Amino acid sequence: xxLKLNLSxxxxxxxxxxxxxxxxxxxxxxxxxxxxxxxxxxxxxxxDLPVNYDKEEYDxxxxxxxxxxxxxxxxxxxxxxGSYLGARAVIEFVRSNNYNxxxxxxxxxxxxxxxxxxxxxxELIELCKDKDFSVNVISKSGTTTETAVAFRVFxxxxxxxxxxxxxxxxxxxxxxxxxxxxxxxxxTEGYETFVVPDNVGGRFSVLTAVGLLPIAAAGIDxxxxxxxxxxxxxxxxxxxxxxxxxxxxxxFRNLLYRDGRCVEMLAAYEPSxxxxxxxxxxxxxxxxxxxGKGLFPASAIFSTDLHSLxxxxxxxxxxxxxxxxxxxxxxxxxxxxxxxxxxxxxxxLAGKSVSFVNRKAFEGTVLAHTDGDVPNVILEIDKMDExxxxxxxxxxxxxxxxxxxxxxxxxxxxxxxxxxxxNMFALLGxxxxxDLRAQLADRI
Ligand code: PA5
Numbered sequence: 001x002x003l004k005l006n007l008s009x010x011x012x013x014x015x016x017x018x019x020x021x022x023x024x025x026x027x028x029x030x031x032x033x034x035x036x037x038x039x040x041x042x043x044x045x046x047x048d049l050p051v052n053y054d055k056e057e058y059d060x061x062x063x064x065x066x067x068x069x070x071x072x073x074x075x076x077x078x079x080x081x082g083s084y085l086g087a088r089a090v091i092e093f094v095r096s097n098n099y100n101x102x103x104x105x106x107x108x109x110x111x112x113x114x115x116x117x118x119x120x121x122x123e124l125i126e127l128c129k130d131k132d133f134s135v136n137v138i139s140k141s142g143t144t145t146e147t148a149v150a151f152r153v154f155x156x157x158x159x160x161x162x163x164x165x166x167x168x169x170x171x172x173x174x175x176x177x178x179x180x181x182x183x184x185x186x187x188t189e190g191y192e193t194f195v196v197p198d199n200v201g202g203r204f205s206v207l208t209a210v211g212l213l214p215i216a217a218a219g220i221d222x223x224x225x226x227x228x229x230x231x232x233x234x235x236x237x238x239x240x241x242x243x244x245x246x247x248x249x250x251x252f253r254n255l256l257y258r259d260g261r262c263v264e265m266l267a268a269y270e271p272s273x274x275x276x277x278x279x280x281x282x283x284x285x286x287x288x289x290x291x292g293k294g295l296f297p298a299s300a301i302f303s304t305d306l307h308s309l310x311x312x313x314x315x316x317x318x319x320x321x322x323x324x325x326x327x328x329x330x331x332x333x334x335x336x337x338x339x340x341x342x343x344x345x346x347x348x349l350a351g352k353s354v355s356f357v358n359r360k361a362f363e364g365t366v367l368a369h370t371d372g373d374v375p376n377v378i379l380e381i382d383k384m385d386e387x388x389x390x391x392x393x394x395x396x397x398x399x400x401x402x403x404x405x406x407x408x409x410x411x412x413x414x415x416x417x418x419x420x421x422x423n424m425f426a427l428l429g430x431x432x433x434x435d436l437r438a439q440l441a442d443r444i
Contacts, residue, residue: 002327002381003395004380006380007378009370009376013360019241019251022251025406026251029250029258029402029405031140038332039412040411043199043201049200049323050231050232050233053226057420061212061222062191064213071132072132075107075135077111078136078150083205083210086210086279086363087108087111087204090220091109091220092272094384095220102117105219110124110132115144128157129157129429134170136155136217137172138175141176150183168189168190168191173192177195195209207393222386229394243326246399246402247399248379253377261319261320264322266299266322267300283400286417288403289416290415293409303365318373321374321377326378334355335352336349336351336353423436
């Protein structure tokens with residue numbers, strides 16, 4: 001079992017009758033996705049990526065990752081949004097959210113170029129400057145300010161430390177095949193480059209070089225990750241809604257949205273899924289939040305956040321539903337021993353393990369939240385390994401494409417992201433933005 005969809009706690013909208021009322025819309029969405037007849041049809045490369053990926057580049061990714069593992073204590077990954085969230089999510093999910101702290105024979109991986117906080121950039125320099133490090137700069141457009149500014153800083157740091165020639169061998173560029181400023185720099189300087197395919201948008205790019213190089217550098221088995229995604233691709237090809245769990249989930253979340261639930265909270269009971277939740281939030285937020293529509297994607301790590309968000313979920317406005325990812329077999333377990341003194345009164349747990357307590361927290365929470373009128377969708381996976389994660393990634397990507405089409409938006413563009421960029425460029429004095437700068441001047 002790679003992924004099991006459990007709708008037993010999802011309420012009336014998950015009944016077969018209600019779900020099948022969505023059959024025509026799901027069928028239309030399937031048609032658009034698989035025949036390329038819908039909005040954003042230039043960005044459907046991710047649909048067949050788990051089987052159609054560039055095999056020559058894939059081998060180069062493995063070789064580059066091996067070189068990074070052999071010559072670097074640190075890999076600095078510079079990218080923002082879809083250009084870093086997937087890699088970070090996978091590394092933390094498979095290895096640990098404490099990956100950089102644990103003992104290992106693979107380099108630390110630090111993510112930068114996703115903020116313009118000067119303090120954060122300074123701190124990253126401090127973390128790297130006395131270590132042997134390499135840089136993987138990732139930007140599909142090749143013009144994203146956060147990433148470009150960080151790359152300028154880290155390129156100079158590498159060149160000062162190693163000289164231009166050795167620095168060249170420590171810089172890996174992942175960008176568009178032909179266009180963009182970053183591509184220009186890579187060609188001029190002779191850096192090894194990897195491609196973000198034209199037909200794969202940033203938030204769908206984790207299974208391209210964008211995600212795979214940093215993931216492989218962290219010692220993760222990318223073959224198994226791709227295998228899990230390929231299995232999911234095959235499993236969710238069936239156009240029949242009632243035989244396709246991915247489509248059931250997509251239909252269900254649209255039914256709830258129409259009923260006034262406007263927030264979907266992805267919840268997990270593993271801290272190592274925190275960044276996976278961030279990846280999910282970008283995937284759905286950027287894909288569906290447009291034209292005044294869309295579920296707001298939120299996330300929580302339980303039981304931690306039951307002590308912060310739990311009150312709202314239980315008794316606040318009835319605007320939420322939860323999608324819970326539950327892992328049947330945790331990576332590790334810790335026994336709870338008998339204490340003869342029993343001053344803490346916990347001997348009723350003696351002989352059990354921490355994972356047993358987590359399971360009961362999960363069961364108790366599902367019942368409490370459904371009693372509080374918060375529908376719960378449960379996605380069960382066997383374990384937190386590459387194969388299960390590849391499956392989960394593809395499940396959510398496909399559910400996102402289908403959901404977006406059901407919602408009636410273009411799930412593959414992100415025009416709203418440009419607004420802040422234009423203002424920032426104008427305020428920074430970038431050539432070409434003089435008129436906007438004049439318009440904004442008296443508002444700042
Ligand atoms: O999903 C997307 O397209 C975005 O989140 C981009 O990944 C993000 O804006 C970074 O863009 P780029 O890779 O062009 O630097």
